[in-house]
Amino acid sequence: MYYVVTIATLATMALALTRALLGPSVYDRVLAVNMFGTKTVLLLSVIAFLYGRPDFLDLAMTYALINFIGVLAVLTFFRNRALRSAANAGIGG
Amino acid sequence: MIALFGVFLLTLLVITALAIVRSENLFVAVMLAGIFSLLMAAMFFILDAPDVALTEAAVGAGISTVLFLAALALTAERERAGSANRLLALGVVAVTALIVIFATFDKPRFGDPAAPVHQHIAPWYVERTPEAIDIPNVVTAVLGSFRGYDTLGEVFVVFTAGIGVLFLLGTRPRRNSRPVSVALDESDTGLRHYLIPRVVGRLLVPFIVLFGLYVQFHGEYGPGGGFQAGAIIAAGMILYALLEGEEQALRVLPRWALTGLVAGGALLYGVVGVAGMLLGGSFLDYSVLATDPIKGQQIGILLIEAGVGITVTGVLLSVFHAFAARERF
Amino acid sequence: MAVLLDVVSWLLLSLGGAFVFIGGVGALRMPDLYTRMHAASLTDTMGAGLIIAGIMLQAGASLASIKLAMILLFLLLTSPTATNALASAALLAGMRPGEAIPWRQESRE
């Protein structure tokens, strides 16, 4: 039964990757990356049990904790860009 | 069955890599590189290397995206059209690819226990670890003790790279090179106006640092160790800096403290090595650190792992602050 | 009792797998960014919750179960937050919800 979950997760990863490749906007791609991250958490926890080594759950934990730093970095990036272009417009006008 | 999952992941890896090289938008390339890192970690895990997967997770999930985005903010987001001699490049790549693929036919079968890699010194490490060091994680034993000299070298490479970034970006840029400055008042730094990310993020920071310490000191019993822990703790502090603004993060952990961490960790590693010499052993021989040689080995590994963790945390945080400070000038 | 536990856990796992897949299809097929976000968040809440609950039933009362509970807790905290942050970033850049949906465009004309 773990196999069914693994296959479902892998299929979803492929779908998320397709979304990341298609875009169209950069935000769709960020969404796909974030979704891919949570699917990796699920995949790693299921495979840890499939291997019979549940002490390797630390890996899934790492992703669960720090995966969203990437999204916050993206938010900061866009925010700073918006601020910069506003400052540019201010100088130009 | 698991091998088939591996094949599927490998195929996704190739598709992602092709997309990374093809996309002209560098921001998209960085996002896809994040997916590439996730796939890589899953692949390492399937290939029985949880320690490596944990390292890839700790580095790839946050820090590498943050650094690349910081560099993009300072340079350009799009690749300019136009390329070098594309046909020539494709030709060179095709010829090299043929040579490499031809070489793969001579490689031992995948997973073959009789392959030359598994004959030389690796079985000795697995056999000797219980009697000489007596910790469950063979990877940590090899990293810290059997090949401690190697790891010392790696730590100094990380140290040197950190110093290099500080030298490159530590100076003030010339005024005219960046006419536009992001002028912010104190209350508007970081993501302070984004209430939900701020509340949840602040809640998570102590958990991330605590988990980093767990990975650091649990490294002898499960996947983990100084390299992974350093990256995780640095990621936690970077999260804090993103949320509260970099000045606030520097107030918590000032620059001189970061420099101290960078140098202190490497120094701790070296001192443990010299201590072995002073106590009558050879350089990086931990057996003499305690009356019981096994105990001495364990103390030595604990200390040098701490040194590794301190240096990695310091270097990654210094690099992040160097890039972030550049953006504000 | 053990059989009952197994049945319940397999049921949770397959339901979770189904939710994850449905969310994945939604994230691919939905017409604009915000609806896709909605579909993607389904995989993180329902999908992840059911799958992790299913594994926890298999693991029983052990350290692994506690770790799984922590993983679920952190996922439930971070994933909606990440979606929120992303939606803020998209709104900041001027993307309006519903613009890409075909019938909306027709009715506007």
Place this chain on the structure above:
Amino acid sequence: MALLGLYHYWVFAVLLMIGFYAVIAKLNLIKKLIGLSLFQSAVFLLYITMGKVDGGTAPIFQAGLENQTFSNPLPQVLILTAIVVGISTTALGLGIVVRIKEEYGSIEEHEIQEIDRR
């Protein structure tokens, strides 16, 4: 099974070549760095693939695994450190690119060469 083993090596070769292509054919310096890290990842994958043993498990002892074969720990040690070294050196590379942008106003190789020729 033989084909399966070769597939792992071929994926290594293809990833290596994709990274190589990005390094030699792309003019954008950041793209070159991304290509270099792809190249690096391919090498990591090769090492870890070679360390895998059929029927083996991760080289971490655990109660109940007394007669188990273990995968090779040595490649894992080498790659573990190489990943962290890799991100530090990539950061150094990015630092150099940022400085180039400040001095030349561009991160495209042909434009930089043109400025140098003047």
